[in-house]
Every structure is written in C-alpha cells, then in structure tokens.
Amino acid sequence: MTLGTTKTTLRLVGAAVAGAVALGGGTALAQTVKIGTPSFLTGAAAPAFGIPAKKGAELIVRGINNGELPAPYNNSGLAGRQIELLVYDEAGGGTKQVTELRNKVQKDNVDAIIGIISSGTCAALTKVAEELKVLTIQTVCGTPRVFEEINKDPKYVFRTINHATANNVSAARYLAAKMKDKVKGFAGINQNYAWGQDSWRDFELAMKTLIPAAKASTKPQFPKLFSGQYGTEISALSRSRENIVHSSFWGGDLEAFIGQASARGLFKRKAFVLTVGETVAYRLGKKFPQGIMAGTRGPYGMYVVDDQTPLNQWFQREYRKAYGSPPSQPAYQYAQGFLAAKYAYDKAAKAAGKFPSTDQVIAELRGATFPTFVGNVKMGLSKGHQAITDDRWGVTAWDEKRGEVVVKDVVVFPPECVNPPDGVGSIEWLKGGMKGASC
Amino acid sequence: MTRLFDKTFWGLTIGLVALFALNFLLEEWMRSIGLQSLSRGCVAIGLLVLWRTGLVSFGHALFFGFGAYTVAMLQIIGVNDIILLLIGGCATAGLLALVLGFLLRQYRAIFFALLNMAFSMILYGVLAKVEALGSTDGIGINQVSFFGFVPSDDSYRPTLFIFAVIFAYIAAVGSHWYLKSTLGLMTMAVRENEIRVEYLGYSAEKAIHIKYVLSGVLAGMGGVIMALTIGHVDPDSMVYWTVSGDFVFITILAGTGNVGATFIGALVYELLRTYAFEFAPEIWQLILGGSLLLIIMFLPDGLWSIRSEWRNRRALAAAKSGDAPAGE
Amino acid sequence: MDFELLLVILVDGLVYSSYLFLVAVGLTVIFGVQKVLNVTHGAFYSFGAYLTAYLIGLWINDAEGGAFELLAFSLAVILIGSVFLGIVLGVLIERGLLKFLYTRDEHIVVLATFAGFLVLEDVILLIWGTDPYLAFRPLELMGSSEITGLIFDNYTFTMIGLSFLVAFVLWYGLNRTQFGKVLLAVIFDREVSMAMGINVTKIFLITFMIGTFLGALGGAYHAPIISVQPGIGVEVIVLAFAVVVIGGMGSIPGALIGAIVVGLSRAAAVHLYPELELFVIYAIMALVLIFRPEGLFAPIQARKI
Structure with missing residues (x-):
C-alpha cells in the first residue's frame, strides 16, 4: 500500500475516533440503554419474519419506555433507563453479520443485542458475541447447535425461545395424540438448507419413537430455497403413498407452495403439518388451507389470540391499533426477548441498588423463570441460557366473524414434554427415544 | 526483467510498516474492516493476475470458500496453527485450481467466467448438503495459535492482523514480481493476440494454467484470512455467486494497474458497504450498485487511474513549463 | 419404471421447462x-411480477364477474404491463447505461448490468415496499384437469403454450x-452493417426493448403462481444464465432445448432422486460446457484473427 492511502486511512481513523467519542459522550448524558436489533429488512425473509419482528420490537420498546405495560413490567425503561433501539438489516449472510455486530458493539457502543431470525446468523454470531462480551438475546433462530456444539459454555448469549427440535417433537406428539392410527407414513417437503434439513431429521426421529408403525418416505423433497416453483414436487407428493406431509416452509416459499398446491387439490388429499405455517396465515387469510396443523414454535400468535393475561391483551390490542393487523409469531418472539431483558435489568438493578453492569444482568437472566405474554419462559437448558416454553398445536379454521384464521382442537404440551432434559443433546435425545420427557 | 525493488515494491513495504504501526492505534471494528480488506484484497490480486490475460472469473468464491472450509476441516482434525492452516488452505485451493485448470485453460471470455461460476455453484450445492460442516448454517472457527504461540484474549486480534498483513504483503510482492517476469508479461500478449503468442513459441494455455493456479492459491489465502477474521464459515458468505461478484467489483474498483491498489479497492469497498449499511439500511444495495456504476462510467480504470491522471497532469504541466517529462 | 410415472415426469418437466424458457x-x-450478458434481466423479471401482482390485486383479486372476462382482463394486464415495462426500462437501461459501454470489455458490461440490477431491485423496494403481493385469482379461475389421477392446474399448461408461441414468433x-x-x-458483423447504412443504434434499442419485454413477461406471467416479494429476481438470474449457457448463448432454439433438457432432468430427479435436485x-451446465463449450446450439461466429 502506498503512502497516500496510509494518510487517507489515518484521516478516516481520526474522523471515526472523533465520531465515536462524540457518540460516547452523548450516551453518557442521555442515560439510555442502546439495543441493537438485527432483523430482515430486505430480502425474502423480510415479509414473513423480519417486518413483523421489527414491529413487535418497536411496539414493546414503546411500551417499556412509556411504562405502558401491565404488571410486572409496569415501571418505565430498563432499570429506569430509556431504550434506544437500533434496528438493522440481517440480510447478507454470516460474514456480513459478524462485521455488523462488531460495528454495532465497538463503533456504536450498543449495550445489548436482542433479535436474530436466521439460524445461520445465530450460528455465526454466537462466538463473536462471547468474544465481544455483549449480552445477546437470540429471539427466533432455531438450531440447537448454538449451545450444543458451537458455544457449549455460554456466558453472554441467551435464547428466549425453544430450539427447533421442540417444535418438531410437539408436532409428532400432536399427531400421536390425535390420529395415531390414521397415520400411514409421512412424506416431507422442506427447503434445502440447514433449517429444512434439521426440521425433517428431528420430525423423522420423533415419529420413529412416537408412531413406530408410520414409515418415513424414502424420497423426502428438498427443493432449493426460494425456488418458488413447486409443480414437480406437488406431483411427487400427490403420488406418494404416505398420507401426512411435513413441511418447515415459511414466507414466500410457503405462500407460493400453498397457492400452487391448493389449485391442485393437494391439501384435500394429504394431512399437512406446517411447523411454522402461522407466519403466513394472517396474510393469506381465507386462502390459508383449513383443517391443517400449523405451528408457532410455542405459545405465540394464533395460539394466544384469546388469552386473557393483561400483558397479552395489551400486546394484541396495541399491535392491531398500531399496524392494522394481528401479531404473528415473530412479533411475539422478538417482544419476548425484550421482556427477558427488562426482567433481568430490573431485577439486577434492584439487587445492585444502581444501574447494573452487564455481568449483573446476565447473572439474573441465567436460569431465570420470567413471566411472558402467556405463562412463563424458563431458562432451563444449556446452563440456564436456553429457554424452554410450552408448545401448542392445533388445526386451522377460518373464523368468519373475526375475518381471521384461528386454531381449534389445541393441545398444550408442557416444556419438559417437548424438550430434552438439561445436559442432553437434542439429536442424542431423539435417537435414544426421548427419555426423560415428562408430559 | 527490470529491477525487483521498484516503486511498487517500496510502496508495498511502506504500507506493511505503516499497517504494523497502525495496528496499535486501530479500534477493533476498524481492524476487522482492515482484516477483511486484506482478505478480499488477496482474492482480488488473484483476479487481477487473470485479468491481465483478459480473463475474468465469476466463480472465484470457489477457491475462496475452499480455503476457508479447509481451515474448518483442519481444525476438526486438530490442526490449529496459523501457518499450517494457511499452507493447507492455499494448497487445497491451489490443487483444485491445478485440476480444474486443465479444463478451464481452454476457455476464454464469457465462457471462462461462467464455467467458473458453475463450479462454484456445485461446491455451494455440496456444502449446503453436508451436515458435518453445518450445512447452510456453517461452522465455527476456533482461535488459532501463531507458530505455537497463543496470545491472550486482548492481543489475539492484533496478532492476527499482523500475520494477515504479512501474508498479504507476501502475496502482493510475489504477484507483482510474477507479473513483471517474462511469463507474467507474456500473458498480456495472450490477451491481445493469442495466436501470435503461439507463433512466438510460447504455450498460451500453459501460461494461463499457471496464472489460474496462482490466482487459486491467492483466493485460498483470502479464504483462510477471512475464516480466521470472522470466526465462522458458511456457504452463503463464502461460496455463493454474489460473493464472486463482490471480488470482481473490487477488482474493477481498484483497477488492474497495480497490485497495491487492490487493497485500497478492497478497503474502499468495505467502507462503502459499512457506511451504506449504517446510513441507509433499507437501500444499501442501491448505494453499492450506484457507486459501482459511477466508477465504471467515470473511472474506467478504477481508483488507480486517479493517480495516473494526476501524474499525467503533472507531466503536462511540467512539459508546459519547458521541462521534458520524465520517461518511465 | 412405470408408464404413469414417465408421463408425470414428462408433464412436470415440460411445465418447468416452459418456466425456464420464459425466464x-x-x-x-x-x-x-448485443453480446451483453444482461444481469438486469433479473430485475426486469421482478418488475414484471410486481406490476402484474399489484394490478391484479387492485383490479381482479376481489372483482365480481364471469371467469372469462376476468381472465381476459388479467391477460391484458400481463401483456400491456410487460410492453409498458419493456419500453420504459428498455429505453432507460439501453440509452442511459449500455450505450456508453458497447466499446468496453464484456466483463465490465456484465458488472455494469449487475450494478444496474442492484439499483433496480432497491427501486422496486422503494415503489412497492417489503410486503409480498399475491395474485392467485387467475390461477384459480382457470381451474384444473386430471392426468393419470393427478390434478394439474390449467394455468401452468397455458405457460407451455405461451413458451412455444414466444419461441415461434421470435423465430419467425x-x-x-x-x-x-x-438483425442477422x-x-x-456490427461494423460492416453500419457501413452498409444500417442504423445499428436503433436496432440495438429495439432489441433491448424486446428483451426487456420478454424478461418482464416472464415475471408477469409467473406472478399468479408465486408470492411476489423481495429477492425473486436473484433466483431467476442464475437459472436463466444456466439455461442460456446450456442452450448456447444467443440462440433461441438453444434456449428452448436447454430449458427442455434442464426441465426434464429436474423433474426426473425430483421424482426419482430428490436429493440430486x-x-x-x-x-x-458444467457437462455441456466441458463437452460443448459454446452450448448445444451456439450461433456460428466469425473468428477474427
């Protein structure tokens, strides 16, 4: 590199340092808690996940800052300080997200990260977050590998939602509870990437234990992510002997699949299990297939519409008022991450008698059980860093009066019924016949 | 062959020393941007080497990803020293380039570019299927030792930076010398007229093959640096065709005039992306694309041409004032 | 292998082929x-899909009326919308961008169109936002038919017809x-044609508009079967590249054959070995490039020494 560049670089560095100092000064005066929130603002995951998640985060932050929330979260701010929310784009892949995390923590001085939708982002950010010593609350991503492989001894990283295994286990449990004798094998259509592959594997293993008579299809379909055109797969599924179809599709792919499969009568021929189908249910409305099983990875969205806890009522009411549509699962899940932060910050502040340090906050969050919209979240796995919640499954129906998709025939599976016991890896647990589950 | 220790060499050496000094001043996020620039700069040098022959690869993420994933795989079997990882990454990428080179050296123009892309997408497909490597979620990279030395947490990244600077320096100087050698210069003739080169008794294909391997090794090196910088490898950030597009972007941004300029191009690209992302999170692609268009339109030879422009003007001014312009 | 399966693979394969051909x-x-590998093509596809889905959502999704009128109206929207985009975007990109680059290295031109693609994708985001648009109505209105006990929707069959129509019109x-x-x-030879008094500038503009129209038409015709949302253009580019490379770049019969080869192979893979999809x-693509680098049907090119 030539001298000229070095000069330019130095000048840039100078400007950046000056900027950082100015920013730092500002933060100290305003006494806010700066929270970075990654979410998909662009790309294919934006409509079904990113945008509702962002809305949920913004709404709950408004609620926390103004002290609008019902008890026990009714005092304003995080440990008395206002939240300064920095939402940024999660698109662009692991490398870019790692860079962004460094920028947010080291350049913009955020105090915590709350969010993350994609498992890929979670996998990439977990170690860096530990290295940067920044409190990170992962809210949506599913892969169990985060704490089982990548970060076995977590300190700063938490996840406030069930990992993906629970979702597929509870799906299999629901089938076993409702139609055990009618299941004549199951086929699958999942996107060809980690989420799709893991979902199918977990479901297949859980079914082996719960309904051993039902055989898995030998030709599970794995179309390319975002391919949008599923004619051939629909033919293959129609021809398959199995009467259940498992799918972890989401977003635009799911919408396209539903449009094409409805036109070809597939939903009439097969019973569908859509593990995160709820993400598009409100958008599709009447066009969302009825009488199928659609999940939310816990007690969220469609499954808690009528739940009467004051916190849930507030969220439902204010979300609809602010955005003109009901909150779907990502909105709940992001908001839940902020509730976890509020719980831990407030409790740590009380114990410390002043605004808590990050270490004091994580000490409160580790292993905590905190109230959320419906019931409690228990930080029960991976040394108190991985949440377990109950999971709910039911069958979709169209409610003419509300003009919304609803779920009927709901079964609530307690957290210990769908999650492995602490210290047991999820695959190992599934392969061992899910020992230690208490339902 | 002229002098080995020419202006570019000294410029690179000054850059090396300056970066060592800068290492003490940099904040961590800037060092991270620096590391990524060094990584992408290495790949872009590889592209520059090919570009001098008139060949452009739209699939160099293939070798980049190969280097990066080699780090992950070597760590799985317990190899954890930076020098072994670097040698491993460069060697596997180089080997792959050597094998593919037998085929690719027969192709020119857009076919060369697209065949590279096809191979990179096949690797993408394979990686997206391999569960042991985390499929599309990717796999984490552990902190490494440096010739057996394990730095403390606080000094890890500064140490990594020093090593990355040294690697990039070696890559840059080596490539510069290669391009100045007869073999290197001859490939420029291949670009102009391949048939005449053959008449002169040189094998154009062989020259291209050598270049291809060199560029594969350089891209592999970039991949190793990137894997260590990010601490994570995944197919979408390492192998997808848009990643290859970024490398070509940097090459065009920098211009193909000088190997040193490549790092400047990579740095500018990195800063552009960082700030576009910060100030316009919803339209950062528009800013990136718009900048690329402006460069193509108004700086046809990349950032390097600003320098030559300036020099021409100076020479012109000198000529006007009566001095003879210094010949080069 | 049983006959029924073969038939299903054939039908599915042709449907997918027609999709590939249209994109x-x-x-x-x-x-x-023009010898331009035009990456903005992906954005033309997106524009076509967005405009159609938006207009169908506005006028047709909830409209009352006979199936025939609504379908005719939908088709009119698709066609007129694509022509409109072909003119507007075609002129914009050709006159505003490519005109300045014809003398430049072909790789630079690819990069420039890549940059144009990035810009246009965000322009779409600025116009239509991040919410997806659904336009399933025409798909539903067309109904379905049964082949070997399987239900197929008629809309995708019309796609096969459209592909052959487009191929024929272009050939003619x-x-x-x-x-x-x-044009031939x-x-x-661009230079000699110019010397003969052919207005190459005009020819280029017209072809580019036709190409843009076709890109937009691909998107517009698919809008009723997909969820139109950010990112659909990126997926299309690689597919289109692959088909064009396989068939021979610049050859229309090549694109048709390339699409059929890929479509049938893919259908066979999905039915028989889904993991290979x-x-x-x-x-x-790699195989064709190895054995026939110019593609299956490359047009003859004069070699300049």
Missing part, C-alpha cells in the same frame, strides 16, 4: 444481438421478416 429467452435475445421474426434479416446482419442444473 431465459429475454436474456438470450439480448446476448444474441428473425428468419422471415425484413427486420429479422437486418448486425449480429454477424440442487445439483441437476449446475451439473448439466
């Missing part, structure tokens, strides 16, 4: 004439009309 043909037309236009002959001359297209 690839615009790319090959532009490459054939190129080989049987005055304009086509002029330009393709063969992801590789099929790239594997064919």
Whole structure:
C-alpha cells in the first residue's frame, strides 16, 4: 500500500475516533440503554419474519419506555433507563453479520443485542458475541447447535425461545395424540438448507419413537430455497403413498407452495403439518388451507389470540391499533426477548441498588423463570441460557366473524414434554427415544 | 526483467510498516474492516493476475470458500496453527485450481467466467448438503495459535492482523514480481493476440494454467484470512455467486494497474458497504450498485487511474513549463 | 419404471421447462444481438411480477364477474404491463447505461448490468415496499384437469403454450421478416452493417426493448403462481444464465432445448432422486460446457484473427 492511502486511512481513523467519542459522550448524558436489533429488512425473509419482528420490537420498546405495560413490567425503561433501539438489516449472510455486530458493539457502543431470525446468523454470531462480551438475546433462530456444539459454555448469549427440535417433537406428539392410527407414513417437503434439513431429521426421529408403525418416505423433497416453483414436487407428493406431509416452509416459499398446491387439490388429499405455517396465515387469510396443523414454535400468535393475561391483551390490542393487523409469531418472539431483558435489568438493578453492569444482568437472566405474554419462559437448558416454553398445536379454521384464521382442537404440551432434559443433546435425545420427557 | 525493488515494491513495504504501526492505534471494528480488506484484497490480486490475460472469473468464491472450509476441516482434525492452516488452505485451493485448470485453460471470455461460476455453484450445492460442516448454517472457527504461540484474549486480534498483513504483503510482492517476469508479461500478449503468442513459441494455455493456479492459491489465502477474521464459515458468505461478484467489483474498483491498489479497492469497498449499511439500511444495495456504476462510467480504470491522471497532469504541466517529462 | 410415472415426469418437466424458457429467452435475445450478458434481466423479471401482482390485486383479486372476462382482463394486464415495462426500462437501461459501454470489455458490461440490477431491485423496494403481493385469482379461475389421477392446474399448461408461441414468433421474426434479416446482419458483423447504412443504434434499442419485454413477461406471467416479494429476481438470474449457457448463448432454439433438457432432468430427479435436485442444473451446465463449450446450439461466429 502506498503512502497516500496510509494518510487517507489515518484521516478516516481520526474522523471515526472523533465520531465515536462524540457518540460516547452523548450516551453518557442521555442515560439510555442502546439495543441493537438485527432483523430482515430486505430480502425474502423480510415479509414473513423480519417486518413483523421489527414491529413487535418497536411496539414493546414503546411500551417499556412509556411504562405502558401491565404488571410486572409496569415501571418505565430498563432499570429506569430509556431504550434506544437500533434496528438493522440481517440480510447478507454470516460474514456480513459478524462485521455488523462488531460495528454495532465497538463503533456504536450498543449495550445489548436482542433479535436474530436466521439460524445461520445465530450460528455465526454466537462466538463473536462471547468474544465481544455483549449480552445477546437470540429471539427466533432455531438450531440447537448454538449451545450444543458451537458455544457449549455460554456466558453472554441467551435464547428466549425453544430450539427447533421442540417444535418438531410437539408436532409428532400432536399427531400421536390425535390420529395415531390414521397415520400411514409421512412424506416431507422442506427447503434445502440447514433449517429444512434439521426440521425433517428431528420430525423423522420423533415419529420413529412416537408412531413406530408410520414409515418415513424414502424420497423426502428438498427443493432449493426460494425456488418458488413447486409443480414437480406437488406431483411427487400427490403420488406418494404416505398420507401426512411435513413441511418447515415459511414466507414466500410457503405462500407460493400453498397457492400452487391448493389449485391442485393437494391439501384435500394429504394431512399437512406446517411447523411454522402461522407466519403466513394472517396474510393469506381465507386462502390459508383449513383443517391443517400449523405451528408457532410455542405459545405465540394464533395460539394466544384469546388469552386473557393483561400483558397479552395489551400486546394484541396495541399491535392491531398500531399496524392494522394481528401479531404473528415473530412479533411475539422478538417482544419476548425484550421482556427477558427488562426482567433481568430490573431485577439486577434492584439487587445492585444502581444501574447494573452487564455481568449483573446476565447473572439474573441465567436460569431465570420470567413471566411472558402467556405463562412463563424458563431458562432451563444449556446452563440456564436456553429457554424452554410450552408448545401448542392445533388445526386451522377460518373464523368468519373475526375475518381471521384461528386454531381449534389445541393441545398444550408442557416444556419438559417437548424438550430434552438439561445436559442432553437434542439429536442424542431423539435417537435414544426421548427419555426423560415428562408430559 | 527490470529491477525487483521498484516503486511498487517500496510502496508495498511502506504500507506493511505503516499497517504494523497502525495496528496499535486501530479500534477493533476498524481492524476487522482492515482484516477483511486484506482478505478480499488477496482474492482480488488473484483476479487481477487473470485479468491481465483478459480473463475474468465469476466463480472465484470457489477457491475462496475452499480455503476457508479447509481451515474448518483442519481444525476438526486438530490442526490449529496459523501457518499450517494457511499452507493447507492455499494448497487445497491451489490443487483444485491445478485440476480444474486443465479444463478451464481452454476457455476464454464469457465462457471462462461462467464455467467458473458453475463450479462454484456445485461446491455451494455440496456444502449446503453436508451436515458435518453445518450445512447452510456453517461452522465455527476456533482461535488459532501463531507458530505455537497463543496470545491472550486482548492481543489475539492484533496478532492476527499482523500475520494477515504479512501474508498479504507476501502475496502482493510475489504477484507483482510474477507479473513483471517474462511469463507474467507474456500473458498480456495472450490477451491481445493469442495466436501470435503461439507463433512466438510460447504455450498460451500453459501460461494461463499457471496464472489460474496462482490466482487459486491467492483466493485460498483470502479464504483462510477471512475464516480466521470472522470466526465462522458458511456457504452463503463464502461460496455463493454474489460473493464472486463482490471480488470482481473490487477488482474493477481498484483497477488492474497495480497490485497495491487492490487493497485500497478492497478497503474502499468495505467502507462503502459499512457506511451504506449504517446510513441507509433499507437501500444499501442501491448505494453499492450506484457507486459501482459511477466508477465504471467515470473511472474506467478504477481508483488507480486517479493517480495516473494526476501524474499525467503533472507531466503536462511540467512539459508546459519547458521541462521534458520524465520517461518511465 | 412405470408408464404413469414417465408421463408425470414428462408433464412436470415440460411445465418447468416452459418456466425456464420464459425466464431465459429475454436474456438470450439480448446476448444474441448485443453480446451483453444482461444481469438486469433479473430485475426486469421482478418488475414484471410486481406490476402484474399489484394490478391484479387492485383490479381482479376481489372483482365480481364471469371467469372469462376476468381472465381476459388479467391477460391484458400481463401483456400491456410487460410492453409498458419493456419500453420504459428498455429505453432507460439501453440509452442511459449500455450505450456508453458497447466499446468496453464484456466483463465490465456484465458488472455494469449487475450494478444496474442492484439499483433496480432497491427501486422496486422503494415503489412497492417489503410486503409480498399475491395474485392467485387467475390461477384459480382457470381451474384444473386430471392426468393419470393427478390434478394439474390449467394455468401452468397455458405457460407451455405461451413458451412455444414466444419461441415461434421470435423465430419467425428473425428468419422471415425484413427486420429479422437486418438483425442477422448486425449480429454477424456490427461494423460492416453500419457501413452498409444500417442504423445499428436503433436496432440495438429495439432489441433491448424486446428483451426487456420478454424478461418482464416472464415475471408477469409467473406472478399468479408465486408470492411476489423481495429477492425473486436473484433466483431467476442464475437459472436463466444456466439455461442460456446450456442452450448456447444467443440462440433461441438453444434456449428452448436447454430449458427442455434442464426441465426434464429436474423433474426426473425430483421424482426419482430428490436429493440430486440442487445439483441437476449446475451439473448439466458444467457437462455441456466441458463437452460443448459454446452450448448445444451456439450461433456460428466469425473468428477474427
């Protein structure tokens, strides 16, 4: 590199340092808690996940800052300080997200990260977050590998939602509870990437234990992510002997699949299990297939519409008022991450008698059980860093009066019924016949 | 062959020393941007080497990803020293380039570019299927030792930076010398007229093959640096065709005039992306694309041409004032 | 292998082929004439899909009326919308961007169109936002038919018809009309044509508009079967590239054959070995490039020494 560049670089560095100092000064005066929130603002995951998640985060932050929330979260701010929310784009892949995390923590001085939708982002950010010593609350991503492989001894990283295994286990449990004798094998259509592959594997293993008579299809379909055109797969599924179809599709792919499969009568021929189908249910409305099983990875969205806890009522009411549509699962899940932060910050502040340090906050969050919209979240796995919640499954129906998709025939599976016991890896647990589950 | 220790060499050496000094001043996020620039700069040098022959690869993420994933795989079997990882990454990428080179050296123009892309997408497909490597979620990279030395947490990244600077320096100087050698210069003739080169008794294909391997090794090196910088490898950030597009972007941004300029191009690209992302999170692609268009339109030879422009003007001014312009 | 399965593979394969052809043909037309590998093609597809889905959502999704009128109206929206985009975007990109680059290195031009693609994708985001648009109504209105006990929707069948229609019109236009002959001359030798008094500038603009129209038409015709949302253009580019490379860049019959080869292979993979689905297209592309680097149907090119 030539001298000229070095000069330019130095000048840039100078400007950046000056900027950082100015920013730092500002933060100290305003006494806010700066929270970075990654979410998909662009790309294919934006409509079904990113945008509702962002809305949920913004709404709950408004609620926390103004002290609008019902008890026990009714005092304003995080440990008395206002939240300064920095939402940024999660698109662009692991490398870019790692860079962004460094920028947010080291350049913009955020105090915590709350969010993350994609498992890929979670996998990439977990170690860096530990290295940067920044409190990170992962809210949506599913892969169990985060704490089982990548970060076995977590300190700063938490996840406030069930990992993906629970979702597929509870799906299999629901089938076993409702139609055990009618299941004549199951086929699958999942996107060809980690989420799709893991979902199918977990479901297949859980079914082996719960309904051993039902055989898995030998030709599970794995179309390319975002391919949008599923004619051939629909033919293959129609021809398959199995009467259940498992799918972890989401977003635009799911919408396209539903449009094409409805036109070809597939939903009439097969019973569908859509593990995160709820993400598009409100958008599709009447066009969302009825009488199928659609999940939310816990007690969220469609499954808690009528739940009467004051916190849930507030969220439902204010979300609809602010955005003109009901909150779907990502909105709940992001908001839940902020509730976890509020719980831990407030409790740590009380114990410390002043605004808590990050270490004091994580000490409160580790292993905590905190109230959320419906019931409690228990930080029960991976040394108190991985949440377990109950999971709910039911069958979709169209409610003419509300003009919304609803779920009927709901079964609530307690957290210990769908999650492995602490210290047991999820695959190992599934392969061992899910020992230690208490339902 | 002229002098080995020419202006570019000294410029690179000054850059090396300056970066060592800068290492003490940099904040961590800037060092991270620096590391990524060094990584992408290495790949872009590889592209520059090919570009001098008139060949452009739209699939160099293939070798980049190969280097990066080699780090992950070597760590799985317990190899954890930076020098072994670097040698491993460069060697596997180089080997792959050597094998593919037998085929690719027969192709020119857009076919060369697209065949590279096809191979990179096949690797993408394979990686997206391999569960042991985390499929599309990717796999984490552990902190490494440096010739057996394990730095403390606080000094890890500064140490990594020093090593990355040294690697990039070696890559840059080596490539510069290669391009100045007869073999290197001859490939420029291949670009102009391949048939005449053959008449002169040189094998154009062989020259291209050598270049291809060199560029594969350089891209592999970039991949190793990137894997260590990010601490994570995944197919979408390492192998997808848009990643290859970024490398070509940097090459065009920098211009193909000088190997040193490549790092400047990579740095500018990195800063552009960082700030576009910060100030316009919803339209950062528009800013990136718009900048690329402006460069193509108004700086046809990349950032390097600003320098030559300036020099021409100076020479012109000198000529006007009566001095003879210094010949080069 | 049983006969029924063979038939299903054939039908599925043809449907997918027609999809591939419609997304690839615009790319090959532009490459054939201008020698520009046009990445903005992906954005043309997105624009076509967005405009159609938006208008169908506005006028047709909830409209009352007979199936026939609504369908005719939908088709009119698709066609007129694509023509409109072909003119507007075609002029914009050709006159505003490519005009300045014809003398430059072909790789630079690819990069420039890549940059144009990035810009246009965000322009779409600025116009239509991040919410997806659904336009399933025409798909539903067309109904379905049964083949070997399987239900197929008629809309995708019309896609096969449209593909052959487009292929025929292009072939006829190129080989049987005055304009086509002029075009062939330009393709063969730009400089000599210019010397002969052919207005190459005008020819380029017209072809680019046609290519843009075809790209937009691909998107517009698919809008009723997909969820129109950010990112759909990126997926299309690689597919279109692969088809065009396999068939021979710049060849219309090539694009048709390329699409059929890929479509049938993919259908066979999905039915027989689903795990291979992801590789099929790239594997064919690599194989074709290895054994026939110019593609299956490359137009003859004069070699300049």
